[in-house]
Amino acid sequence: MITLVRRAVPLCLLAAALAACGTPEPPARPEAPRSASASPSPSASVRPSVPTLAPGPAGLTPVFSHGPRGGGRNVALTFDADMTADQGPRAAAGERFDNPGLIAALRELKVPATVFMTGRWAEEYPEQARSIGRDRLFEVANHSYSHYAFTGDCYGLPTVAADRMRADVERAYAAFRKAGVPEPMPYFRFPGGCHDRAALKELTAAGVTAVQWDVVSGDAFATDADAVARQVLDGVRPGSVVVLHCTRSAAPVTERAVRAIVPGLRRQGYRFVKVSELVGAAHGRT
Known part of the structure; x- marks a missing residue:
């Protein structure tokens, strides 16, 4: 789950990690052929020449929060497909960690978007993961396998051990490939957005760009769609x-909020793009 500011939300609700989306539909593009020697690392499993950031100071995993402020009114809507590793029993009991109506709305409105998906979600909803991943309107990025925190004290989430952080990210990419997502992006969003220097160091070898945000929608646990739309x-x-x-x-x-946000931003002259386009505009292809 992602929030921009910490809120006094009961831990039992925070543990109900938010989740993703999608309804199966015919693939919009064929799956790219893979080399027999492909490894689980992002560099071997995503398309070449995807825009990424250069490593940060001391070679740490780079962090991206927004694109250029000038040169065009571009905005990227991102959707976190959250499901924690231990929520299988709840899904089996009928709790839905998906939202086909939302993905259908984005398709209807012709809005490009980036979906930050957990590996556990891709395992639970492989047809939906494949449908999203093969639709050129969207790009799939990594939100960890387990949706466990990469720091301590992160909204009550369980914590990934430091020596398992890279493996957790790579396990998510493996889950995407198994579900049939052909071109996952080398972008990673920390569960809860929580990260520190140690986490950035542990992920250096994974070859990902960490993607944060600069606008929080407030949709987590919200009941007022108009308030969410106004905040965005x-x-x-x-x-x-x-x-x-x-x-x-x-x-x-x-x-419902997205159905208000999209025409509202278009009236203001905004153009919707994927995260990759903002990264490319800011720093070029690396």
């Missing part, structure tokens, strides 16, 4: 990355 419309600036969620159980008003 008031917060967006050129180059913004907006964090939203798609789940029927923990972010129930997101589809």
Whole structure:
């Protein structure tokens, strides 16, 4: 789950990690052929020449929060497909960690978007993961396998041990490939957005760019779609990355909010792009 500011939300709700989206539809592009020697690392499993950032100071994993503020009114809507590793029994009991209506709305409105998906979610909903991943309107990025925190004290989430952080990211990429996502992006969003220097160091070898945001939608556990839409419309600036969620159980008003956000931003002259386009505009292809 992603929030921009910490809120006094009961831990039992925070443990109900938000989740993702999608309805199966015919593939929009064929799966790319893979080399027999492909490894689990992002560099071997994503398309070449995808825009990424150069490593940060001391070679740490780079962090991206927004694109250029000038040169065009571009905005990226991102959706976190959250499901924690231990929520299988809840899914089996009927809790839905998906939101087909939201993905259908994005398709209807012709809005490009980046979906930060957990590996556990891709395992639970492989047809939906494949449908999203093969649709050129979207790009799939990494939100960890387990949706466990990469730091301590992160909204009550369980914590990944430091020596397992890279493996958790690579396990998510493996889950995407198994589900049939042909071209996952080398972008990673920390669960809860929580990270520190140690986490950035542990992920250096994974070859990912960490993607944060500069606009929080407030859709997590929200019941007022208009309030969510207003928060986004008031917060967006050129180059913004907006964090939203798609789940029927923990972010129930997101589809309605998006149906207000999209025409509202278009009236302001904004153009919707994927995160990759903002990264490319900011730093070129590396």
